[in-house]
Structure formats: C-alpha cells, structure tokens
Amino acid sequence: MAQANPVYPVIWQTDHVLLIDQTRLPNEYDSVEVHRSEEMAIAIETMIVRGAPAIGVAAAYGVYLGARDIETGDRAEFLTQLEQIAERLRATRPTAVNLFWAIDQMMKVAYYTEGSVDAIKTVLLETARTINADDIRTCQQIGDHSLSILPSTPAKLRILTHCNAGALATAGYGTALGVVRSAWTAERLERVYADETRPRLQGAKLTAWECVQEGIPVTVITDNMAAHCMKIGMIDLVIVGADRIAANGDAANKIGTYSLSLVAKAHNIPFYVAAPLSTIDFAIADGAQIPIEERNPNEVYQIGDTILCPTTGVEFYNPAFDVTPAELITAIITEHGAIAPSELRDRLKAKSAIEI
Template sequence: MSQGIFPVQWHEESVRLIDQTRLPAEYSVVDIHCVEDMATAITTMIVRGAPAIGVAAAFGMYLGARDFSGSDLQEFFAHLDQVATRLRQTRPTAVNLFWAIDKMSTAAQACSGSVGEIQAHLLQTAQKICADDIRTCQQIGAHGLTALPQTPEKLRILTHCNAGALATAGYGTALGVIRSAWAAGRLERVYADETRPRWQGAKLTTWECVQEGIPVTLLADTMAAHCMQQGMIDAVVVGADRIAANGDTANKIGTYSVALAAQAHRIPFFIAAPASTVDLNLPEGTLIPIEQRDPQEVYLPDTHRICPEGVEFYNPAFDVTPAQFIKGIMTEFGVFPPAQLEAAIRSHLSSGNQG
C-alpha cells in the first residue's frame, strides 16, 4: 500500500495533506488553500518529516504567490519575500524547508515573464519538487539496501521516529530502505521506537508497516539498548532533519541515545536522507538550531496530565548525533562515510548528477 501513501499532493487547485495528527485512529485529509494555512499545518505537524515539510513549503510558496492579484513585478517579488519569511518561521531545524523556499524563490527570479507566467512556473516547480522527492527516496532505498549488513539470515532493523512515506512525498527515506529490504526478501522484522513525546514511531511508522504487511514490533524508547544487548537488532536506520557538512546529524529527539547504544554493541548505525538535507553551510552539528516545542507535548500526551503541577519542562524536538557514531549516510547519490559526505555531495551537485 506504500504506493498509495502520498502525504502532500496538488489536488483541485489546493494542496491536500494527510492529517498526521489524527493517525492511526483516523485517516483524514486537509485541503490547504492559502499560505497561512500551510504555515499552520507545518507548525502543528499536520505535515511533518523534513522532506515532506520541504515539499509542503514549495507548494506554500506557490499558494502565497497565487494570492497576489496585481501586475507590478517589483510588488510581486516583495510579496513573495513576505511569503518566504512567513514559511521560514514555521520549523527552524528541518533544512529541507529552507532549501525548498530558496529553490522556489530562485525559480521565480529566473522566470522572465508576467506575474501570471511566474505564478504558473512556480506551480510547475513545486510539482516537480514533489515528484523528484519520490524518485529520490526510491534511489535512497536502492543505495541503502546495498550498505546493509550482508548476512545469511534476514535482517532485523531498528528505526526511530517516522522517516517513511508520511515524512516525504512518498516511499520514505529510512523506511524506504526498509521497504527495499522487504521487497528484496532480506528483512525479517522492523523494530520501531515509540518516539516520545509525540509518538511518531508508535503512531506513524507502525501504521505504515501494517499497511503493507511488513512485520513490525513496537518498542518503548527505553528498550532499544536492551534489545541490542539481547542480539535482537542487526542494524539501525533513521532519517534526518539536518546534516552538517561533517556528517553530524540532527534527527528526532532520542536518536543520539540510539546511536550511543548501537556503538556500544557494535551495531551499524545509518542515516538515510536526501542531499537536500545536507547543509553545506554548517561545518558541524553544534551549529544546527534545535527547535524547542510546547511543553504540553511532554506532560499532556493524551487527555490526562502525567505529572503534578509545579514541575518544569524541557522539550527539544531534535538532538544531534556526532558523525563518529554514524557508519554511513544513505543518499540518492550513494552511501558515504561522514568524512566523505561533503566532497561527494559537492561533486554530484556540481556535475548535475541526480543519482
């Protein structure tokens, strides 16, 4: 069923999003007609996952451009800058958001024509970004499969958070690698961390696996190291929200703990992400901005408060895993050790090679 999971789609003059805040209890969609609604959808995590946020932001740029009804180009570009500023305010860590906004702005500037012609070009550009993301994820899955441990037995892979079709335009990054392993007959089981405080692993990754019959076992976040100690895990594959030039990687909070446990048990730990997630402007991970979210996510995970009044809270959405704990970074161009990542990405981007 993965071929039918498309969380961000252009549909009848609006952007149709799968409302991920309602899964797995309810599958519903939200139609977005204006940039402010898109900004709200990104902030509230109706749409989430770095690549999906990028695709949503691209469509958000078009929706904002479409709202302009005049013909003066200078006024139009000033308006488009305001749209870009609004979208940049939504999620600070996921670099794909900024990559997509910049790509749309560049496309607008490069288009010589009327306001209407530029608006039409922006829609085409957003649609291409969406289609390219699906193709990119499939390439990541193919390359990632070759880097997984070569064992006579089928693999048991641990993942953290959701880096599946729901986190992209379709197919997924980390879960795309897992899908490729399943299709190749090399996967025995997925172990999915629940991913507190928003439960993306429990709610989303397990949902995706169930849709297509991939065996999946849900773990509380505190169980990963124990499962490694018991010999239950052969490899770890997770996604990323921003990768520094040296390979340091920001991903959902709790990822660093998993990487440390994997290192201690000599289990290969992989990142799966498109090249657009690599921020070549940041030399190392301490410079990655970490989003701080509403503390209510911690103390009110459902309808009942889980701690007494007077408790203080700390709710970073992401942590940074240093490159030294990462065996390889799976991209659409291939799989690279962190030390080789920057040179490989620059080489492929300069040559125009798309994998």
Template sequence: MGAIFPVIWHGDRVHLIDQTRLPAAYELKEIRTSAEMATAIRTMIVRGAPAIGVAAAFGMVLGAQEYSGSDRASFLAHLEAVATDLRQTRPTAVNLFWAIDRMLSAAQAETATIEALKDHLLATAQAIASEDVATCQAIGQHGLAALPSTPEKLRLLTHCNAGALATAGYGTALGVVRSAWRANRLERVYADETRPRLQGAKLTAWECVQEGIPVTLLADTMAAHCMQRGMIDAVVVGADRIALNGDTANKIGTYSVALAAQAHDIPFFVAAPLSTIDTKIHTGAEIPIEERHPQEIYQVGFTRIAPAGVDFYNPAFDVTPAHLITGIITELGVFAPADLARGIGAA
C-alpha cells in the first residue's frame, strides 16, 4: 500500500481512513462539514492524538467554508462556535486543543477579504499536517539513537497504536519501530492487543503487516510474562497528553506495562511531539481522563461477553508517572522527564 496517511485534504473536503473498519476493510470516509468532523473524532473514525489535532485543524477549515457572509466579526464568532464543538469531542488528547488554538490564531491574520482568510486557514491546516509528518520522522530517528545498543537486533513492545494511523503519517512510537526496522536493528515488534477497543490488534498489527515488519500480537495480560522470559528489550509507547513534570497519559493499560518494565529493568520510552506537552498542567493528576461507553467492555463485535446486571468502568486512558519513564522522545531529541522544560524552551 505504500505510506499511510489517515487525514487527507481533497478539493473542498477531507478523506479519513475509517479506522473503525480496519483491518477487515480499508475504507475512506468523506467529511464535508465541521459537524461531520466532530462526529468522526468522537466516534474514533480518526484517532490518535496527533491525527486528532490534524483532523480538528481541517475541521476548522470546513467550518470556515460554511460561512457565507462578509463580516469579519461574524466570521470569527462562527469559528469560535466551530472550535467549541470540536473541543468537546475527546477531552484527553491535548493536540486537539493545540491545533484548534493555532487555527484560531491564524484566523486573526490581516487579510483583505474573508475568502483570503479562508485560504490562509487552509494553508495553516496543511502546514500542521506536513509538519507532523516531519516531526514523526525526526522522532523516529531520535528514538532509534536512544534504543539500547545491544542486542544488535531488538525486540520492542508497544501498546495501543501510535503509528501512521495515529498521526499525519509515519507515527511516533511506531515511527521509532519503523526507523529501527529500516536501519536493520529490529528483530520483532510485540503489539499488545489493547483492550477494550483493540487498537493494537486491529491497527498496529495491520500497519506492521503492510510494511512487512515482523509483528507478534499479545493479549494485554501477556506483557509481563514476556518480559520475565527475556523476550523484550525495550518498550516504546505514544502519548495523548504529557504534564510538565513528565507524567504521561496514554491508552489504558500503559501504566501496567510501565510497572512491569520497571520490575524487569527494561527501558520504557514515550514517543510524542512537543505539542503533546501541556504547559498548563504540572502533574498527571490534572489530566482529564475520558470515560467511554461501557458497551466497549461488555461487547465484542455483536457478541455480549458479560451478563446483564454487572456494573462497568471504562476509562480510555491512564497516567504513567514520570519516574517510570526512561526518556521522552520528541522531534528535538530525547529528554528525561525532569528536563522537559529544556525541550520546550528549545522549541
């Protein structure tokens, strides 16, 4: 299939890879309005923090296209309303809010006409997308350099999907895997299935198969066992939001993997762009954790797997404390959690 790009601007609309259909079917979802984009983000047709940010930026462009007037103040008010709708889709992924804020800042540009301002917004969204691909490629190279020097060929574990599907292309955690594979330093990647939505089984495994990367799928409960048996050399995961102290929110189950990695003296890396660092919060305790519908737990496909009358708790993310993280891999290099401020200052 070649390179994977989950969010593409096409003419006057957006094409999304429908990630709810993978791996059974590869389908493109056509998005024509900002409301449709909000629905696509909320229902996880597009998911992964960087990809959500790119999608939201293009959602702002679609919202701009929906305005037919010529009054600048009314246009900006309309954009603010679109931004509010998009912000309410997924509360944990900070890239969503970062991209929307950047688009609103772009809307303040001095232009002669509303049409010129719409063109400027489209150019800004396209820049966000292209910058994200370059960022992921840089993360891949910095991550490759940070991986253990021995053995010569590594066995890496990842959790959830932080690949091309979760970004504008190439991936963050899976970008590190891709770089290791292309540098002939990867023996195999182990992918946690990532219950309850199975992003590892459905998406990470699919991406690896497309590129011919050797991949072994694990049930989430198997990671510690594999570490105990000496099957894992390093762990690389993505992030949806990182606090200033390095505490990191990622898909539910990441914290458990980090604890197991510490117990077995295995390096645990987080791969994420600097835009994933939320400079407004100081610790992971301040990160909002999205809770999703309990159906994701009690049902697989169309089959119910739990009896009626059971209560459910379905947080979509957990927070890995900074002290469990070996390094945070960004587009500017790898930082110890305590040194994140230095990375932000260099950006």
C-alpha cells in the first residue's frame, strides 16, 4: 500500500516546539509554536496536544523549555526551580501516566547529570528528543507485533476503534491506529469503524481525518451504534489505546471504552488494548486506584457555538475516562508483543530488565 506523508504532532524546531493544533482539526490544519514551559502546560490542558504518549513527549519538551529559562547557575537552586516546573506540568492531565513517566525521566536526568547547569540543560534536550524518537519506534513495533495475533479469518478485517490513538495521539504512527496502519499495509484490513467518541468527538474528528490522509477506508458511527454493528456481523475485533494500565491489567481509556468492552464480550468479539509499556503503572494495583479526570461540563452541552440542551436547572457530569476491567481485555499489545493482562505482574517482577 502507498504510504502517505507521516503525521508528527510534536516536533522540535531548533529552539521551540511545533504542535499540530488538534482543536482545529479536521476543518483546519494549523500549528502552534511553544517557546515556554507554561505555554506547553496550557497546550496540554486545552487539548491542543492530546493522547497519552503525545502528552508525555510534549511534557518532556516542556521540562526542557522550563529548564532553559532558569537563569541561576547554582545547581541546587536550579533543581528547586525545575521541580516547580515539573509539578506544573504534572498537574495538567491527571489520568495519562505517560505524562508522569516522561517528566520523571527528565527529572532523573537532571539530578544524575554531573557538571554545570548548562550541561544539565543540554542533556535534558537530548533526553526529550530521545523520548520523542523512541515513541515513534515503539508505536511501529506495536503495529508490527499486532500482525501475529490478529484473527486469521476473515482475510481482511473490520476493526472498530474508539477515540483517537493514532499518530496525533503519539509522537507518530499511533498505538491502536498503528495496529490499523500495519494491518492496512499488510493487506489485512477491509475497513475501520470509528466511534465518534462523545463528548469531544476525537474519533469523528481525528481518527477519521488520519484515515483519510492515508486512504484507509473508514466509517464513522455514533457511540451508541456499536452494539448494533456487532450484532449484525459488521465488526471482527475492537482495538483501543490506553492512558494508564494498572498492574493487574485494568485499563483506563477515553470514556465509553468500558461499555464497548462489555458489548464486545457479549458478542464474543476480541477486545485489544494497544499501548507502550510506559503506559503500565506498576505502582497501581488495579483500576480503582487510577485517577479519573473530570472536565468542563460545557463539553457535554455544547459543540462549537451550538448549545445542545438546557443549561439552566440541569446538572452535567463529564468524566474524561473510564476503566475497563482486565477480564474483558483479550490482550495488551505492546512493543514487546502481546501480553495477557494476567501476565503483567510477571512483567512487574522483571521490570528492572525492561527499558520503558
């Protein structure tokens, strides 16, 4: 299959970061220049950049941008100010563990790098760029590993996905949509069915846009159509991404994922999670401990300038994520291959030997 120009949502540009403004897609393809750490924090909070791996990469650059602006040459004072910058970035999105993982990697480098403050700043930039490049390679490995575990029949698969776990949600290529890309390249894909993913419509706006860029056949359905589509035989498997996976295999992903897993189970359809090992939070025993971000209620009652329902005398609830229990997940597809959720604890024992 012919390959389209790759999409890279987070790019280092000599002295600043260039972000694709995902709030403007699919109607406008625009970018935002980020020169300061606070600008990066705002970009993450306002979902200019979104998706757990992409947020992690962006946050790594945010740490460097903050470090670059620290004027002191005193190492202890520098590290104190850098911790404040790291805390600001950690506060932007509470559920996506890749955010915390990337910031922790940057802070470890800051503490363990010997030499001057300028030397630390240099290594911080190198580390952020390495995190960026590693994420692209990791997503490609996830896609490659998926080919050996996808159902052998039918010859060409019809895959349902939820939210956006594509190139836009990572440093490039994607996790769940990376699996789709690999299946398309290997001529194992017939069509993608993209849940629209209320309330922010990432499936309709972003997943569909990415598929169009590469000529991948895509059909957008509303979230409440999934059960019907499965019942009449339109779906062969479900693949989603994840923002945080607990040690027991429970996985947090965009709101609506849990209900999708229940429907897939009812119809005996495989349900896969595609995510890098850095998304697994071994410090959390199960999904009950995963913090769930609640967002502004206006995302529920308003799309653009259109008000969808009464706003006076009505309450709104807007959790951004839900947790799918491990027993509903067929396998977690990582850069090290497919792992049954029950095997993650073994990974915990060996994690010191795994570079994540």
